[in-house]
Amino acid sequence: MSTVTRTLARTALGTVAAGATAVAYGSLIERYAFTLRHFSVPVLPAGTDPLRVLCLSDMHLVPRQKRKIAWVQSLAETEPDLVVNTGDNLADLAAVPYALEALEPLLERPGVFVMGSNDYFAPKGKNPARYLTKKHAQRKGEHQHLPTHELIAGFESAGWINLNNRRDRVKVEGSELELIGLDDPHIKRDRYAEVAGPADPSATLTVGVVHAPTPARSTRSWPTAPS
Numbered sequence: 001m002s003t004v005t006r007t008l009a010r011t012a013l014g015t016v017a018a019g020a021t022a023v024a025y026g027s028l029i030e031r032y033a034f035t036l037r038h039f040s041v042p043v044l045p046a047g048t049d050p051l052r053v054l055c056l057s058d059m060h061l062v063p064r065q066k067r068k069i070a071w072v073q074s075l076a077e078t079e080p081d082l083v084v085n086t087g088d089n090l091a092d093l094a095a096v097p098y099a100l101e102a103l104e105p106l107l108e109r110p111g112v113f114v115m116g117s118n119d120y121f122a123p124k125g126k127n128p129a130r131y132l133t134k135k136h137a138q139r140k141g142e143h144q145h146l147p148t149h150e151l152i153a154g155f156e157s158a159g160w161i162n163l164n165n166r167r168d169r170v171k172v173e174g175s176e177l178e179l180i181g182l183d184d185p186h187i188k189r190d191r192y193a194e195v196a197g198p199a200d201p202s203a204t205l206t207v208g209v210v211h212a213p214t215p216a217r218s219t220r221s222w223p224t225a226p227s
Contacts, residue, residue: 034071036078043205049173054080054106057211060118061099062092069102076105081172083109085160087116087184087211090146091123100154107158110172114163114181115189116211120148163209165191169200178203182210 044051054075061068083106089099100107122144152162161168163181170177178200183189190210199206 034068036075044175045204048175048204051081051173051175052079053082053084054078055084055086056103056106057086058088058116059099059102060088060091060123061095061102063094063098065098069098072102073105076109080106080109082170082177083111083160084207084209085111085113085155086209087114088118089116089151090119093122093144093146096147096150096154099151107155107160110170111155111158111160112163112168112170112179112181112209113155113160114183114209114211115148115152116184117187118146119151120146120184120187120189122146164189165194167195167197169203175204176202178206180206180208182208184211185214186212 056072056075059068059072085103089103090096124143156162161170161179163179164183165181167178167180170179180195182192182195
């Protein structure tokens with residue numbers, strides 16, 4: 001066997017091993033690695049009562065994931081003043097009832113939401129690095145459309161505010177929050193012009209909500225309060 005052939009063989013074996021490791025991690029570890037992180041963000045005016053905000057994203061739920069459903073339900077024990085759902089709730093055509101089941105205790109609390117790409121389309125296997133490029137919005141082949149309208153209807157019937165390319169306000173624990181949301185930029189559903197404009201100076205705080213802050217959005221100025 002030539003040196004070149006041996007090198008190619010080692011490369012191929014290394015690629016296969018890396019792929020097998022990634023599959024094992026994704027199927028045996030990552031899908032059970034639900035994580036709750038705590039951050040203190042000093043953005044409220046001095047003297048304002050603190051708010052506990054639960055930001056929930058990327059459940060990617062399928063019907064058989066009972067452990068994940070139970071874990072999401074347990075987040076109600078954090079007693080959030082406001083729930084912010086930033087999308088990618090689904091990963092299966094039949095997942096909407098299970099997503100609403102998982103979120104049921106949280107739907108009793110004030111909440112807002114925007115959609116992610118996997119609230120519209122079922123995921124397909126692909127290189128995860130593609131998610132970080134502009135090619136993510138170029139959907140190759142047929143993608144199964146998910147019952148997005150059912151998910152939105154479930155959220156809205158519970159009183160959660162739809163922030164997809166919308167501005168709205170919510171009063172939480174004495175604070176008036178102005179919320180500005182975009183639909184998912186990764187699949188080009190964002191309509192920034194529909195929400196652009198100065199922040200409402202009468203609001204305690206103005207908050208931007210989006211599933212994935214792409215470079216084009218993160219470098220563009222969101223509305224700010226007058227100085």
